[in-house]
Amino acid sequence: MLFGAHVSAAGGISKAIDRIEAIGGNAVQVFTQSPRMWKSTQHTPEELERFRSRRREARVRHVTCHALYLVNLASRDAEIRSKSFEALRATMEVARGIDADAVVFHVGSHLGYGFDEAVKVVAPPLRELLGLTTDGLWLCLENAAGAGGTIGRSVAELAALCDALDGHARLGICLDSCHWWASGVDVSDAEALDQALEDLDSRLGLERLRVLHVNDAKTPLGSNRDRHDVVPRGLLGNGLATFLGHPAFRDLPALLETWPEDGLSSADIDLLRRLHRRGRRRKRG
Template structure:
């Protein structure tokens, strides 16, 4: 458009003359060659015909772009998905509309996925359009995704445990809006962080507030199952221990519409040692004893940057953190995790290749060790111990490339915005949104996950 405007200005700019009023005889012919339909009066100001003559050209280009974008995606053009009872996927971007999450999941070979149904860092967002809803549902069918394998994630601002009634009500409205959007999209699950005491209530008081909000929401919606996520245990956060999740569930009236999502990084940071097969099985038994395996409705698959019991929520790429790859092998050969959404929230560096590599490796883990003990194979195949180093190297190589690229891009962005940053008055920046919903925020996101608690 910049070139078009310059050309237009050149075509209509009066030529300087020493004295007499110019008679731009050639201007109409030049202009006519560029846009024959334009009726240009030589006595008009140049800016007047630029404004009028440019408008049709703009509209024509936009119509062409929309026509091109309207070409329906063909599932055959996307990455082939592995057939497996373990439904592995990732939390994909909803940039450009929730309907694009289906395509983004298909691009990385995901059999499950998570999404934000609106901006996770704003209290309110525009309603879903009928076109987005219709396209989302059509793509779900076309690409073969089951709604029970989609695990939407709630807004980071929500804190149903806040003892301040006004702030809790604000969180509840945001929470209820999320649930209604899920129902509009035909989705069966909704995952959220339970909340925080903000240091002004006991955990039991905040747990009662959370359960009360869930009961209210059940009455105002029809079908979505509310899935509480376990947390890492930082500060006043609720839900790091299974007992706290059980206490919430005990107060929920409709037990058929409540469940739990277990995050591997959060479990490990909270002190549950799932780094070995024995540790995973013991943890799962504890979950069954205290809550019940029937409440397990999904999982977040994340390695941890910090050690066991750190109480820090720091996600790392699979196999590159403090959780060994054997831990994920144990999880992904357990019958209790079949047919659940198993969603990566690892750093992707905005590159499909990272999640593709992680999903590929995790699907290979699913296929190994079935029908036998850990490490057993048939017909001379490699053992899991022999495979693990190569799998880790595969992920590390992809992460190294894209992490370096992301760092370079961040550096360029910082350099470009240095002058603006210096000019900003002290204390006038946007509020940072806390992940447990104690603050407001103006920032938006394209749906990429950043799940640090503190």
Template sequence: MLFGAHCPGGVKKALDNGAAMGAETVQLFVQSPRTWRFPEHDPADLEEFRSKREEAGVPVLVHALYLVNLAAPDDAIYSKSVDTMRATVDTACVLEADAVVLHLGSHLGAGFETALERLVPAVEQVLDRCNDRTWLLMENSAGAGGTIGRSLDELAAVFTALGRHERLGVCLDSCHLFVSGVDVTDASTWSALLEDLDQRIGLDRLRALHANDAKAPLGSNRDRHDNIGEGLIGEGLGVFLAHPKLQALPVVLEVPGADGKGPNADEIRKLRELHARATS
């Protein structure tokens, strides 16, 4: 496994910040995560990222803006979301990122079937801009409100509705699985889910993991990440990491860190140690 983190600093600094914390995988935002405005990236910055990354040889994931909702019932939000995703994927392709990780969005009460009708044409436009190098990964959701992707059923339904698109994959988040009711600390539950995923989507489509502990209980649908070993998953996160079929994947931390400033070297070290204990 390649252990890394969501790194601050965007296109200009994320790789350096990742290297400083010993990250073997770097996830980044290519815009401020809390505003719609998409920056005009200086082509020289993108080129510098690309060459630095080639030297470092680390997998790179771009995380989409949190405001994006490709199932939004509101037309204005929907079209802003599509525009943002197109710009995000275009930038990720220039960076030669391995994937863009996307939260599918929320139907905000309209129901899953209605959401699917909004979602499919939007995601198709985004997938059109991906390429063989840079995929789109759907992340499973914590299941709060009307969020889409709360279960394997929903992810598989979206995958099928998109015609099993050749550049569409999945990223599974341990905290989101746990709070949506999947006990990833139980080896048989976790391997049953992966077997199910293999049959309905294909394990080769699982391209990244997010390793986060959870502050909220199993099945609570509350998206509250905790530091490694400090939450309700605790040592059980080792079960999530130890599955033999996942050992080639990049693993990204999205934890608050001791100081609330996000992942750091200490969290990556704890994750590596947990994995070593669980696989020894």
């Protein structure tokens, strides 16, 4: 397993590598532009080159680009849909420029008009975006907590999307521990997790799993509410060891997205590593 976190790209995207190196991570997630604005950021070729060379020096083995939060490919509003598509395309382009391994994004929400209809709306733009993937760069759907018609709230929904895209070879999945818990999967329970992953394997294939977001949860199991907490202060707590120690996740990057008030430090990455070890032992025992 690789360990890392989402870090700021302020001052130039290559600074993300400096930041993850400083806290001892070997995997990193960044925004390629401000996540709350449509306007894309222009990165200079020098900056992209610095990212790639710093990554080699720092031995960072996984890079994920997280798309902006405004994306909603299922919106009824054509302008929002086209802005969403353009933003994702820009993210894919930067991701290619920095040799990222994955672009992770939230498909969006149908806000009530229904999942089956939404699949028809989002499939064509997703197909186009998948055309921008490469052997090294996957496009990954993130599982949703399930609030307000969010798409991807269950393995069944993720699988339906995948089927609508003819099971594209570089369509990946990013699993967020907090979202899975909120959508009703007790990721801190070994049996429940086994079962959920068996389901995922049979419907999607474990090889589609590319990225893990490791967040604790402030809201209860099945609440469908997405409120991250700092690991391990939330309702999942040390139960996240079970999640992190699962053999299906062995080769994946585990990325923190929520951190203490005083900022992320090497202690947070060390904690991830410890929870992972504890989970591995529990599994064997």
